[in-house]
Amino acid sequence: MGKTLALSLEKLVEEPYASIISYPEHNKKEVSKRLRELQRLGVTALRFSGRKQVLNVPVLGKGCVGVVTIAYRKSEKVALKIRRIDADRATMQHEARMLERANLVQVGPRLLGVSKNFLLMQFVDGILLPDWLETRIAGTNVRKVLREILEQCWRLDKAGLDHGELSHAPKHLIIDQESSPVIVDFETASTDRRVSNVTSVCQFLFVGSEIAGRVAVSLDKISKEAIIEVLRHYKVVRSREAFDGVLDACGL
Ligand SMILES: Nc1ncnc2c1ncn2[C@@H]1O[C@H](COP(=O)(O)OP(=O)(O)OP(=O)(O)O)[C@@H](O)[C@H]1O
Ligand SMILES: [Mg+2]
Known part of the structure; x- marks a missing residue:
């Protein structure tokens, strides 16, 4: 800048x-x-x-x-x-x-x-996740950042607050100078909807998007099928145990 x-x-x-x-x-x-x-x-x-x-x-x-x-x-x-x-x-x-x-x-x-x-x-001094991933391929940093994103989504789920735009979030995750992720833009958030922060962000990061491919190259082998399976279970029980299962399947 x-x-x-x-x-x-x-x-x-x-x-x-x-x-x-x-x-x-x-x-x-x-x-x-x-x-x-x-x-x-x-x-x-x-x-x-x-x-x-x-x-x-x-x-x-x-x-x-x-x-x-x-x-x-x-x-x-x-x-x-x-x-x-x-x-x-x-x-x-x-x-x-x-x-x-x-x-x-x-x-x-x-x-x-x-x-x-x-x-x-x-003010979050950082760069959007897709750009951040481009500059930082392999390494532990990626895993730590992704894990922190999931932990934040878990906290939102527990609080009953659904962000609403995390299944396609190329512009809603900023990684700051300390490599801490910050979720932005709560304009379509709601406390009335069923929460789906963890499932949506996993879909975005590991399963569905172009980003998922970029994420996969910087992690050890992860199975999309296994992730989908644990997410299905998490959706039903929404417990910390089930969430730990999600982290595990995502290699985090
Ligand atoms: N607190 C912040 N610090 C730094 N940059 C920010 C901050 N909040 C938002 N931005 C930047 O501004 C962009 C647009 O913000 P935001 O998504 O809230 O606007 P919007 O009008 O709702 O956009 P959209 O229509 O894409 O949802 C973000 O993608 C991010 O790059
Ligand atoms: Mg918006």
Whole structure:
């Protein structure tokens, strides 16, 4: 990441930043409303830097609901999820409530603040799992990271909180500088659904996706059939013992 300037809030009324604050299009009224909202959250500046781009400006990430950037509360560096004006939800409150519950079991970036259009959270300095796997093939590190991802999913299962997007999670698992995985994006999370964090993430990491192939080369021989079998059992009994069986079948 190259060095970029931190921009104070008054600079954000200018293009192209205004269009990012009210992405995907510049809406003057909305921008000034949102800048007041940022002020109330204690945000003093934003920094446009990261591996993704919107409107030729680097950012941490972009999805259907939000654009994620670096922000500052005075000298504290945090991550800011900006609600897109075309998002299919009216506020960030649900995501904040879900993230708060995940935080209770030490999962997810720490929630730092929320308003109608913004969610402030701990900044995770890392790279997405698929990219991380590319740079780190064989070795114990991979096993340790995957095991920690499964442990976090087990804690979410036990807490009754279903993330909802872990069966296809190329953008929802960040590995930080200390090689600790962080699960992000709790906007489709729910406490009303049947939980399937462990089964979904195993499907993604070991069974179904292109990632599964990349994971397999860095672990000893694992059998997809055996994993599917233990997951079936885990789904029914959902005990620590059954979860240990899952870890075992995944070679972790
Ligand atoms: N706390 C954070 N620290 C650093 N980067 C983050 C953080 N939260 C999210 N990101 C980055 O921003 C991207 C988009 O975040 P998120 O998935 O929450 O947005 P979204 O609009 O819901 O996206 P999608 O539509 O893909 O679900 C993530 O894939 C990740 O790369
Ligand atoms: Mg999302």
